[in-house]
Amino acid sequence: MLSLKSSLILVAYVIIFLTGLPANLLALRAFLGRVRQPQRAPIHILLLSLTLADLLLLLLLPFKIIEAAYEFTWKLPEIICAITGFGFYSSIYWSTWLLAGISIERYLGVAFPVQYKLSRRPLYGVIAALISWIMSFGHCTIVIIVQYWNKTQEATNKDEITCYENFSPGQLDLVLPVRLELCLVLFLIPMVVTIFCYWRFVRIMLTQPHVGAQRRRRAVGLAIVTLLNFLVCFGPYNVSHLVGFYTKKSPQWRAEAVVFSSLNASLDPLLFYFSxxxxxxxxxxxxxxxxxxxxxxxxxxxxxxxxxxxxxxxxxxxxxxxxxxxxxx
Missing domain, CATH: 4.10.860 (DNA Excision Repair, Uvrb; Chain A)
Structure with missing residues (x-):
């Protein structure tokens, strides 16, 4: 019988999968149609990329569901663990910098509307999406490296093998500093950029007399959803990196923090709706x-x-x- 912790995480993953997948597929269809139109902008490329990041996480979520169903023991081949962890965590940090890029686009669009329309090129969105992809996937190669660094598992019983959870002291010497860098470079910096851009964005939208009430509400909703993404979804997981670096071990509540990060895939469709x-x-x-x-x-x-x-x-x-x-x- 499953423990209460595993049961709650299992139910949370299933709800995220069932709600996030259809919503993101609808968004994917809409954005694919939009980028095929002549008057596409960098923001459309970024929104499409964010949808792809969410879909990657959702497609890997069944493996996390299986993991929770077996009380966080890994019953699948070890290579599947490495691939799942690599794609899963890369998609999380791909999303943070994409959200920052979207916030920059929004701010430029209202602060410098004429210059923005004259200078925007879809290529800029492609370059920004590629840079964020390289940064996130490049940093998260640590998942695969650690998986095979002096062998991740020390368990003598094969049934006790876990996936990217239990580390030897030597592995922690490698994992904890890298997690701290992930927190600083792929979470804290994009969050600061996003907060600044949306603060300016909302302020401009609310102070312009010719901006309609509906557009003002959408602007506020967009800023709130994005802020919730960083604080509620990505915040606990990255705080676990700080706690782990300070205590020299992975926090016991890290699995719950990962669930909150997965919630991002269900929250992003609200961002797409306002955008x-x-x-x-x-x-x-x-x-x-x-x-x-x-x-x-x-x-x-x-x-x-x-x-x-x-x-x-x-x-x-x-x-x-x-x-x-x-x-x-």
């Missing part, structure tokens, strides 16, 4: 399809089809051209 009219339309149509299917079972098929048609027409009239830009001009 892009394409995603808002995609989510709206998805909800309409669900309502239509449920109404079919209750005999209201004809009326719901008419409501879907009217809803699509109204959405297109309200939203207008597809855009994900916040500008003050």
């Amino acid at each position: 892009s009219s394409d995603v808002r339309r995609a989510f709206g149509k998805g909800l309409q399809i669900l309502r239509h299917r449920s109404s079919t079972l209750s005999g209201r098929k004809g009326r719901e089809i008419a409501e879907m048609a009217n809803g699509d027409k109204g959405a297109s009239q309200v939203e207008g051209a597809a855009s994900s830009d916040f500008t003050t001009d």
